[in-house]
Amino acid sequence: MSCTVASDSSIIAVDRLEKTYRGSSLLRRGDVDALQGVSLHAEAGQVFGLLGPNGAGKTTLIKVLLGVIGATGGHASLFGLPAGSSDARRRVGYLPESLRVDRHHTARSALRFYGRLSHLDSPTIARRSDELLDLVGLARRDRESVKRFSKGMLQRLGLAQALMHDPDLLILDEPTDGLDPVGRSEVRDVIEQLRDAGKTIFLNSHILHEVELICTHLAIMAKGKVLATGPIAEMVGTRGSTSSQIMVELEFELPTSSPPVDDGPFGDGSFGDGSGDDGSGGDGLGGAVTRERLELRILEPAVGDSVVWLGDPIAAGSGQLRFRCRFGCEHRAAVDEIVDRIRGAGGSLIRLVPHRHSLEDTFMRLVREQQQDNAT
Numbered sequence: 099m100s101c102t103v104a105s106d107s108s109i110i111a112v113d114r115l116e117k118t119y120r121g122s123s124l125l126r127r128g129d130v131d132a133l134q135g136v137s138l139h140a141e142a143g144q145v146f147g148l149l150g151p152n153g154a155g156k157t158t159l160i161k162v163l164l165g166v167i168g169a170t171g172g173h174a175s176l177f178g179l180p181a182g183s184s185d186a187r188r189r190v191g192y193l194p195e196s197l198r199v200d201r202h203h204t205a206r207s208a209l210r211f212y213g214r215l216s217h218l219d220s221p222t223i224a225r226r227s228d229e230l231l232d233l234v235g236l237a238r239r240d241r242e243s244v245k246r247f248s249k250g251m252l253q254r255l256g257l258a259q260a261l262m263h264d265p266d267l268l269i270l271d272e273p274t275d276g277l278d279p280v281g282r283s284e285v286r287d288v289i290e291q292l293r294d295a296g297k298t299i300f301l302n303s304h305i306l307h308e309v310e311l312i313c314t315h316l317a318i319m320a321k322g323k324v325l326a327t328g329p330i331a332e333m334v335g336t337r338g339s340t341s342s343q344i345m346v347e348l349e350f351e352l353p354t355s356s357p358p359v360d361d362g363p364f365g366d367g368s369f370g371d372g373s374g375d376d377g378s379g380g381d382g383l384g385g386a387v388t389r390e391r392l393e394l395r396i397l398e399p400a401v402g403d404s405v406v407w408l409g410d411p412i413a414a415g416s417g418q419l420r421f422r423c424r425f426g427c428e429h430r431a432a433v434d435e436i437v438d439r440i441r442g443a444g445g446s447l448i449r450l451v452p453h454r455h456s457l458e459d460t461f462m463r464l465v466r467e468q469q470q471d472n473a474t
């Protein structure tokens with residue numbers, strides 16, 4: 099899944115970047131390798147999320163991109179220009195994790211202040227302020243003291259300040275952190291509008307759900323390393339995912355007239371023998387049903403013989419038992435096989451919903467694998 103080849107349209111290109119914070123013998127503090135060969139790239143129009151647990155190196159990477167600190171190895175560029183150079187910096191808007199706007203400001207006077215910092219002239223400041231206050235939903239509260247603003251409103255004002263000089267790239271440090279659900283959704287709406295307007299956005303977050311909702315592309319970091327990077331659909335989907343497991347939710351009915359497990363509806367009380375010798379290819383399938391319980395079992399070379407679902411009917415009526423189960427298997431053929439067997443036993447399929455892996459599944463697996471690697 100790792101894909102680090104920069105192209106001509108790369109807005110951000112990071113290549114084997116390293117950053118070591120030097121320790122101090124006086125303070126008995128050792129060196130910290132915050133970035134250990136980080137490579138990633140973001141293209142124009144992407145919303146690129148940097149996801150990682152505390153201490154992963156996300157803020158350090160953003161600081162290097164903004165030129166706040168220098169790298170100790172590797173290379174980082176924005177728009178093909180060295181990260182931190184004034185030409186690159188001019189084309190970037192930045193929203194820090196907690197922007198402190200002086201309490202005496204109104205939203206409009208704050209934007210005037212930031213516009214002047216960006217050396218914009220007064221007519222441009224007035225025009226951009228109108229556009230941006232409208233975009234972030236503060237047009238009607240523009241002359242109110244920011245003292246009365248909620249955290250969400252302050253964050254939206256922060257987005258407006260980052261956009262004053264109409265940058266090509268927006269870098270957002272934890273843009274929804276500390277906001278309530280309403281505030282988060284409002285900030286997300288603004289980011290989505292910017293994405294639709296074609297802005298490139300690079301954001302850093304440890305909120306998995308937010309990243310999944312907003313981002314088109316992603317890098318997962320832990321302990322100074324990129325564990326995976328690519329389009330978000332690949333990170334959470336089944337196709338091309340680092341895990342090929344398919345999660346399936348299945349709802350079906352079986353006739354109640356079937357005898358109990360020892361002499362069940364699948365001939366000898368079970369279906370399949372799990373050996374793979376039953377014409378189901380390499381993926382054997384086993385299962386058993388009684389009036390009360392149904393057991394689905396899949397034998398696959400990758401996972402071995404395992405009971406994947408064992409459960410009670412969710413409803414009974416008019417000669418039918420209804421079951422709902424959710425299970426994971428490595429091969430699509432196994433899903434087809436289960437469906438065929440249910441039909442073959444006189445059952446009928448009500449629903450079959452393939453589930454994507456959640457980003458959390460992918461994230462937790464990668465971080466756990468890294469922890470295991472470090473432990474060995």
Ligand SMILES: Nc1ncnc2c1ncn2[C@@H]1O[C@H](COP(=O)(O)OP(=O)(O)OP(=O)(O)O)[C@@H](O)[C@H]1O
Pocket residue numbers: 119130131132150151152153154155156157158159304
């Ligand atoms: N100025 C510094 N001096 C020494 N070590 C530092 C400094 N800044 C960060 N670190 C260390 O570098 C590592 C990466 O920190 P960084 O803040 O980049 O991670 P992060 O992913 O942004 O974490 P968080 O989500 O907690 O902000 C951590 O071990 C941190 O303690």
